[in-house]
Amino acid sequence: MSQHPHREAVQKLATGIASFDMIAEGGLPRNRTTLVSGTAGSGKTVFAVHFLAAGIAAGENGVFVTFEEPPRDIRENMRGFGWDLEEWEHDGTLALVDASPDPDVEVIEAGSFDLGALLARVENAVKKVGAKRVSIDSLGAMFSQFQDESLVRRELFRVAWALKRMGVTAVMTAERTEDYGPIARFGVEEFIADNVMVLRNVLDEEKRRRTIEILKFRGTGHQKGEFPFTIVANEGVVVIPLSAIQLRQRSSDVRITSGNDELDAMCGGGFFRDSVTLVSGATGTGKTLTVTQFLAGGAAAGERCLLLAFEESRDQLVRNATGWGMDFERMEREGRLKVVCDYPEVAGLEDWLIRIKTTIEEFKPDRVALDSLSALERGGNLKGFREFVIGVTSFLKHQEVTGLFTSTTPSLMGGPSITESHISTLTDSIILLRYVETFGEMKRGITVLKMRGSGHDKDIREFNIDAHGMHLGRPFRHVTGILAGAPVHVSPGDVERVWSHFDAEVSRAAGPRPG
């Protein structure tokens, strides 16, 4: 063996939970015990079982020691994640050690004792299946079974030490009473203090938000801070590694059509291939139309398009498209379009992020439109919403998918929107659609506010909508204050005067130069 005998660095064991390994920078410290602490309902047991399930999938057998739930409950609860514990037990890839309290049997303490039998059972189980991974869930339940806390602590320390001696990588879960407070009850962190993770399930603005944080991995690195995560059926724990995915984005200079030639021209030749564009406007200004032509333009170019609709029903969307001369149903038949309609309220934002990612991974679209972000914003708090947008945006870029999001401004005439103010920096381009009142008539205006990495038309142009979609007209030359939501007419004379100032400036600046 060429391995150095005094190798200092702690090695990592890739858990196989891909998103977790990303924030753990490779996995859990190998051949060590990691304390996973969390409040009730924070997902400790799911994490502990997922750790074993991922191991079994990779050919590493496991032992699950339960101090709390009886094995039949665990087997039942984990079936929803696609983990068949019974089958694994039958195959000999998993062994369960049942140390859950039996409410039917009264235990009388008559003199001093230790937990030698528990240790013998754990060791026996590890040997029996040749386990490389052990999960112990949860330590707090052990303390309620026995009166002497210091004895339980001492015995658990022996178990942790024995696990290390046997060369297994272990996860021990422990309760804490508050999401932000002491690491764990009963001082368990004192004997497994090397590696500590915290799962949180915080109630914020009436919404639950799960986060995972690695507090420390002694002798080795990890990503710092709280990362949102979610628990998904048939999958288990899915961490959303925000900072980790952002690092891997590339930038493309390939242009694609917005589905409207005139808008392409305003954008300096179309959207960028891996860009995300935000279309903002009040209700009825043409956001859904922008989305529709974006999808139709993609389909016409032979691309696959995905529409995630949270405001209108499928029938409505198809009808709208037909009204603008675009045939969604044919696009669907040709496999160029997939429309996913749902109520934003059916899932939390973290779950939406996972669902959207899964849909994108399955359908593999070239472009994705999301109508609207404002509808989803209702499903979470501000921080969660921002993280959701970061998550979707970075995922789209990573997959090199072009994205178009819409956002509804609360005021008809424009003005600031909550959605925009928090996500405008996250998208590459922003297109504003606004109502413009001119001499008792409502007109629609469009402008490209921002276009990262490209020049663009800075005019606010009038546009109208007919049976063939959107048609851009002339710029509003005689109106100011459109974006602020308070259009004011300026007489042509005033406009001339302003322009002549500019002209004068230009000619003066150019004047002294010889030649």
Added chain:
Amino acid sequence: MADYLLKLYVTGRTPRSEKAIANLRRICDEELHGQYEMQIIDVLEHPQLAEDEKILATPTLIKRLPPPLRRVIGDLSDTEKVLLGLDVWPETPTASGDDDA
């Protein structure tokens, strides 16, 4: 046929194991008048038996018969608690061995 079926789970030949065995023998001889069957199981040699009975602590005494099933953990130095676990009530309240060795 013995009236009492008792199983004592211990971890190896430690002083605590020996003490529990001695205490149990003494109590049984004094209180059960020989009407008992006693099995001593070393969980280090037979971990699967500990698994089957879901034993955590050692020593653990299980009273299989007569019903109800009872568990007593510890080195059995507290005679009163052991008798409570065996559902045996001393015939003469004053009769008790010097168990504080």
